[in-house]
Amino acid sequence: MGTGTSEELDLGQAPGRPGRAAYDGPLLAVDDLSVTFTRRGRRDVRAVDGVSFAIRPGETVGLVGESGSGKSVTALAVMGLLPRRGVRVGGSVRLEGEELLGASDDRLRDLRGREMAMVFQDPMTSLNPVVSIGVQVTEVLRRHRDMTREQAAVEAASLLRRVGIPDPVRRLKDYPHQLSGGMRQRALIASALACRPRLLICDEPTTALDVTIQAQILDLLRQLVRESGTALLMITHDLGVVAGLCDTVHVMYSGRVVESAPRRPLFGAPRHPYTGGLLASIPRLDAPRGAPLHPIQGSPNDTIPWEGGCAFAPRCEHRVDACTTSAPALEVRGDASVRCWNPLPPPGRAAAAPEEGT
Amino acid sequence: MSESVEQVGELAAAGADPLLRVRGLKVHFPIVKGVIVDRVVGHVRAVDGVDLDVTRGSTYGLVGESGCGKSTLGRAVLRLVEPTAGTVEFDGVDVASLKGEALRRERRRMQMVFQDPMSSLDPRQSVESVLMEPLLAHDVKPEGGVDAHVRRLLDVVGLPGSAAGRYPHEFSGGQRQRIGIARAIALNPDLVIADEPVSALDVSVQAQVVNLLEDLQEQLGLTYVVIAHDLAVVRHVSDTIGVMYLGMLVEEAPSDDLYATPRHPYTISLMSAIPIPDPDVEDRRERILLAGDLPSPANPPSGCRFHTRCPFRQETRCHDEVPALRTLAPGHRVACHWAEDVADGRITPAASAFDAAAIPTDA
Numbered sequence: 001m002g003t004g005t006s007e008e009l010d011l012g013q014a015p016g017r018p019g020r021a022a023y024d025g026p027l028l029a030v031d032d033l034s035v036t037f038t039r040r041g042r043r044d045v046r047a048v049d050g051v052s053f054a055i056r057p058g059e060t061v062g063l064v065g066e067s068g069s070g071k072s073v074t075a076l077a078v079m080g081l082l083p084r085r086g087v088r089v090g091g092s093v094r095l096e097g098e099e100l101l102g103a104s105d106d107r108l109r110d111l112r113g114r115e116m117a118m119v120f121q122d123p124m125t126s127l128n129p130v131v132s133i134g135v136q137v138t139e140v141l142r143r144h145r146d147m148t149r150e151q152a153a154v155e156a157a158s159l160l161r162r163v164g165i166p167d168p169v170r171r172l173k174d175y176p177h178q179l180s181g182g183m184r185q186r187a188l189i190a191s192a193l194a195c196r197p198r199l200l201i202c203d204e205p206t207t208a209l210d211v212t213i214q215a216q217i218l219d220l221l222r223q224l225v226r227e228s229g230t231a232l233l234m235i236t237h238d239l240g241v242v243a244g245l246c247d248t249v250h251v252m253y254s255g256r257v258v259e260s261a262p263r264r265p266l267f268g269a270p271r272h273p274y275t276g277g278l279l280a281s282i283p284r285l286d287a288p289r290g291a292p293l294h295p296i297q298g299s300p301n302d303t304i305p306w307e308g309g310c311a312f313a314p315r316c317e318h319r320v321d322a323c324t325t326s327a328p329a330l331e332v333r334g335d336a337s338v339r340c341w342n343p344l345p346p347p348g349r350a351a352a353a354p355e356e357g358t
Numbered sequence: 359m360s361e362s363v364e365q366v367g368e369l370a371a372a373g374a375d376p377l378l379r380v381r382g383l384k385v386h387f388p389i390v391k392g393v394i395v396d397r398v399v400g401h402v403r404a405v406d407g408v409d410l411d412v413t414r415g416s417t418y419g420l421v422g423e424s425g426c427g428k429s430t431l432g433r434a435v436l437r438l439v440e441p442t443a444g445t446v447e448f449d450g451v452d453v454a455s456l457k458g459e460a461l462r463r464e465r466r467r468m469q470m471v472f473q474d475p476m477s478s479l480d481p482r483q484s485v486e487s488v489l490m491e492p493l494l495a496h497d498v499k500p501e502g503g504v505d506a507h508v509r510r511l512l513d514v515v516g517l518p519g520s521a522a523g524r525y526p527h528e529f530s531g532g533q534r535q536r537i538g539i540a541r542a543i544a545l546n547p548d549l550v551i552a553d554e555p556v557s558a559l560d561v562s563v564q565a566q567v568v569n570l571l572e573d574l575q576e577q578l579g580l581t582y583v584v585i586a587h588d589l590a591v592v593r594h595v596s597d598t599i600g601v602m603y604l605g606m607l608v609e610e611a612p613s614d615d616l617y618a619t620p621r622h623p624y625t626i627s628l629m630s631a632i633p634i635p636d637p638d639v640e641d642r643r644e645r646i647l648l649a650g651d652l653p654s655p656a657n658p659p660s661g662c663r664f665h666t667r668c669p670f671r672q673e674t675r676c677h678d679e680v681p682a683l684r685t686l687a688p689g690h691r692v693a694c695h696w697a698e699d700v701a702d703g704r705i706t707p708a709a710s711a712f713d714a715a716a717i718p719t720d721a
Contacts, residue, residue, distance in 0.1 A: 066560040166650075180651045181424075210423035210587065212648045215631035219647060237561055240633025244640035263637045281565035283594035285632050286639060289614055292572070293594070295565030299530040315562075 025097060026054035027231045028078070028116075028199055032091035035073050039086055047073040049255040049306060050091070053248075057198065058229040060221075062246030062263075064236060066300045070255040071235045075201050077101075078233075079118050080108045095199065114144040117192035121204035123184035127176040133160075133187050134172030140194040159190040163220060182213035189220065200224070201233045206241065218245060239278060243267055251275050254303045254311035261336035269347040271338040273318045310341065318342045376447075377581045378412040378435065378549060383444035385427070385434045389656060402656045404430040406605035407444070409683070412549075412598075417575065417582040419596030419613065421589050421628075425652050427605040428585045432551045435583070436468050437461065448549065466496050469542035473554035475534030479526040485512075485537055486522040492544045511540040514577070515570060532563035536570065543574060551583045556591060568595060589632055593617055598689070601625050604655055604663040607683060611690040621692040621701055623670040646707050662695070669707035670700050 035048040048070040055061045063071045076082050078093050080100055093100040095115060100108065112118075120126040127136060137159060138152035147155065153172065160168035163186040176184055185205060192200060202221065206214035222245060225232050234246055242249055242263065249266050251259040251274065259272035270276040277296040298315040305311070306327050313323040322328075322341040330339045334346055386401040404427040412418040420428045433439045435446050437453055446453045448468065456464055472478035479488060489508045493500065500507035509519045515536040526534055535555065542550050555571065556564040572595060574580060586592045592599060593613045600610045601624065609622040620626045627646040634640060648667045653659055659666045665676040675681075675695045683693045699705045 066562060182651055210652075211589075211631045212423065212627060213651065214633075215645060215647055218633075219645070238633065239561075239635035240640075243635045243637045244633055267635060267637050278562055279635060281562055282635060283565075283568070283590045284634060284636075285590040285593060285617065285629070286634055286636075289593065289617075293565035293569055295569060296562040297566075299532050299563055300560055301530050 026056050027096060028055045028233070029094045030054070030074075030078060030091070031094070033074065033077060033093060034088075034090040035070070035077050035082065036088040036090075037086060038088060047255055048077065051250075051252070051255075051257055052091075053250055053257070053260070055199070055231040055233060057231050058225060059248070060225055060232040060234060060246045062234045062236065062242040062249040063252060064239065064242055064249055065252035066237055068254070068300050069252040071252050072203050074252075075118065075203050075233065075235055079112060079116065079201065081118075110144075113140045113192075113197070114195045115197055116199040116201065117195070117197040118201040118203065119185070119188055119192050119205045122208050123181065123188050124176065126188060127184060129176050131175075132172065133174050133176065133179065137172070137187065137191040137194060140191055144195045156190075156194070159194055160187065163187075163190045163193070164216065165190070182209055182216065185209060185213075185217060186220070189217070193224070196228065197230065199231045199233070201235070203235045204237070205234075207236070207238070214241075221245065239267075239282065251278075254300075254306070256306060256311070256339060257330060257337075258312065258339045259336055260330070265335035269344075271333060271336050271343040271346065272340050273316050273342075273344060274312050276344050277315075277317070310339075318344065375414045376411040377414040377449055378410075378418075378583070379445075379447040380408060380410045380431075380435065381445045381447070383408045383431065383434060383446060384442045385430050385439055386442045400656050402654075403605050403658060404655060405434060405441075406655075406658070408602075408605075408607050410600055410607065410610065412581060412583060414548075414581055415575075415579055416597040417584055417595050419592035419599040420583065420585045420602060421587065421592050421599060422602035423587060423652060425604075425655060426602040427655070428602050429553050431602070432470070432553050432583060432585045436465065436470055436551060438470070463496075466498075466545050467547050468549045468551070469545065469547040471535075471538050471542045471550060471552040471555050474558050475531060475538045476526065478538055479534060481526055484523055484525055485517075488526075488537060488541055489522075489544055492541065496545060498545060507544075511544055514543070514574065515540045516566075530563075531559050532566055535559060535567050539567075539570065539574070543578060543580070546578070547580070549581045549583070551585070553585045554587070555584065557586060557588060564591070571595065589628065601628070604653065604658050606663060606693065607691075608664065608693045609691065610683070611687075615687070615690055619690075619701070621686060621690065621697045622664075622694050623668045623700060623707075624664050626700070627669065662693075670696060670705050671708070672696055672705065 031052050033048055033051045034046065037045045037047060051074055053061060063074060065071045077089055082089065089101055095111065134153065134156055137156040141147045141152040141155055156172060157168040160171055165171055165183055165186055179187060206217050209217065218241065221232060224230055236242060246263055249261060249263050250257045251272065253274050259275050266275065270279055280294040281296055283293060296315050302314045303311040304313060309324040309326060310328055313319050316323065320342045328339050328341045330337050333343060383405055384407055385405040386403050388398045389400045389402060390396045391399045408431060420431065422428045430439060434441045441454050448464065451464060453464060486508055489511055490504055493504055508522055512519055512521055517533060517536055529537065552571065556567050559567060568591065575582060584592060584595055596613045598610065599613045599616045600607050601622065603624050609625045616625065620629050627648050630643065630646045646669050650667055653666055661677045661679050662681050665671050679695065681693045681695050683691045685691050686697060696705055
């Protein structure tokens, strides 16, 4: 790195944020979070069910799952972005010890953008099409850092340059449709980073982008975490992205975490049949060709409620009787926590003898 | 197109029995401006001179980023868009010059599987009706009657017979894609063009559809052209892979060779950008980051179209001389002036413009 980056590093000493040193727990602690969507005349839908995890500064945590697994709803609940009506949120979400669930709207507005920020999947729908990029990036600066229009414009230009947008002064006057997909996503990241948040949540930030642009964005995020100690919550369905980026990975299925592990044990020896099934079903670029893929049977809609068993049981090849009668708990097994009655054997142990615990 | 003429002989020797033979194919879309009188102010060169052969019974994979022209190429082969120039020979017949009834009859042998199974199925048409339509349109009387044929099709793609009376919204994404595939094979075609057949599906379901496509190829002796942006999927299903960039084929190779020895700088960077679900591999890998975005196909760069982003760019030739698609090894064609030097390590990638150190900070 060249000179001058130390300024970026000193996020903790940004002005107006005293009293940091007193707290030494995780930056974000999510405990037993549940989200239930209710609608009159309809069955309640429990999208997130007892999810717990923590993120320390400078750590990258991955939340992996297919569509409908509740990963995005978890992120929205953390940010306090779920609608108030028709949604019941339970459990606790603490940012540096401060409870966010039930915090006032004013307090949340102060925290969002300044202490925590979010990057959404589709940059075209999360940018306002009739407002220039400059206004959208400087808005955050003027709201949270009390900058004047001129100061904010200078800062915004430097932000855009830092995320790799060439000719930032001209780009500030552009509207979202004038930027390419990759540049829009970078502009969105720039506005998320404007106040140097301590927690950044990225919800499928690269899914809509081409792989060469994806590589640029992931590199940018990696650099950000390394240099400024930002805590990153990465939500994705792409196990490849997780493998290169996340320290800890939580795999979600049908609203619950089914496996949590550091990335090496997770990829080296997945314990939950769902994690193992996912890894066996994706073609790998570096694998020898010709071997057939082993898909997981059925579709993510084939679930049974968690109350009566394991939601993954209808699709699971390692199903035992207990799977359809009682719900497994998240138990620590070696490096990982696994929610399964009959987990895959750990490395080095031969064939699947059902483990005790039923 | 002088280089393409030279290569015709070579190609024909390599692919023993090409079912599909594309020569100098161009598709240009006019850019029209004007309020009262339309003026053509330029052309988007979506496909700009592509030559390729697809051997009977094999799978040809086309990869590239969005906007590289791979879908347009697939559509032009079926004449769903009109080619601007070039020939598409299907089993010895030039499809590009066919008209009317002759074209309609030829289309019976070429079918397409679309990306989004929801928008390519009529929500108000039952599955039975979807699968019967191609038979009626081409006046085909299958053995044992139409109903039995529909049941057989559903069985082949792994759906229950009871699916016939249901509507698309009653199915999951993977099942809908199976219906799309059943429709494509209803007329027992020779060639199936699959445009991003799995990218709209959940990860755990993608493998089911990939395996189905492979099984069908074995059972029915189909020839596939699979178009996708996911190189891992394409490599898994294809025998030969063509890599496209801005409307041109930059590299073509048997799929094992392409992974083991990519020769074109674009392919090399593309490979290095694809995440692999293995932390050890990810940590060890050397990434070649490309700078910037895809240039506009309406105003492509001069010379080699990749030179504006190429990490191996040289002072000479790259910016002013269009590289020909040369054969480097049997079946391995590359459009790069410096492919040998890149392969032997005589040219090393320049520090990328997106290199962290190159981004000035405000301090």
